[in-house]
Amino acid sequence: MQRAQYLRIKGYELTQADDRSVWAAGRGLLQRVLDAHPDDELSVIEAHHDLGRSFAREGAYTEAAHHYEQSLALQRQRGGGVDPGTRLTLAELIVDAGWEQRYQEAVDLLGDFISSRRAGLFPIEQFRVLLVEARIAERLGKADVARRDAEQALELLAKNESVLPKHPGVGVIHTGTETFRELERLATLD
Numbered sequence: 001m002q003r004a005q006y007l008r009i010k011g012y013e014l015t016q017a018d019d020r021s022v023w024a025a026g027r028g029l030l031q032r033v034l035d036a037h038p039d040d041e042l043s044v045i046e047a048h049h050d051l052g053r054s055f056a057r058e059g060a061y062t063e064a065a066h067h068y069e070q071s072l073a074l075q076r077q078r079g080g081g082v083d084p085g086t087r088l089t090l091a092e093l094i095v096d097a098g099w100e101q102r103y104q105e106a107v108d109l110l111g112d113f114i115s116s117r118r119a120g121l122f123p124i125e126q127f128r129v130l131l132v133e134a135r136i137a138e139r140l141g142k143a144d145v146a147r148r149d150a151e152q153a154l155e156l157l158a159k160n161e162s163v164l165p166k167h168p169g170v171g172v173i174h175t176g177t178e179t180f181r182e183l184e185r186l187a188t189l190d
Contacts, residue, residue, distance in 0.1 A: 131153055
């Protein structure tokens with residue numbers, strides 16, 4: 001395993017830990033990938049994505065968006081081939097942050113994400129796309145679209161199972177009660 005890849009994996013693990021006290025150390029390792037290994041394109045793309053995820057988890061939306069945007073810019077320069085889900089996570093971030101002026105960008109990112117998945121979307125990815133679309137639609141006053149997307153998301157939850165029998169957890173939707181209730185509410189909009 002190359003040094004940059006090792007640092008990125010360790011950085012990611014620390015930023016995803018339940019113990020907040022290690023998040024800064026994880027970010028430090030991810031930043032080292034960016035600073036010390038700029039020629040390792042794949043590791044740099046993923047390190048930016050992981051930093052974005054870490055900042056988003058903490059509610060630092062501006063910092064998170066910066067890193068997601070850097071990851072996307074590098075992916076585009078590279079001509080594709082690598083997408084750790086940055087388009088989808090940036091769209092989610094735009095909605096979570098309430099950046100209404102960027103909602104069209106979020107919709108465009110979702111379209112790009114869907115078209116980049118030649119083999120199709122896992123149920124969890126479909127669910128996440130529908131949730132973002134429903135939230136945007138509600139906020140823009142498009143109750144019919146929000147209702148349709150929420151209903152489809154609830155249908156996915158109802159038949160929530162892995163798409164790979166030998167890997168029972170792959171693609172399975174994990175969501176909290178709050179999101180479930182939000183979807184139920186959206187599904188009944190007039």
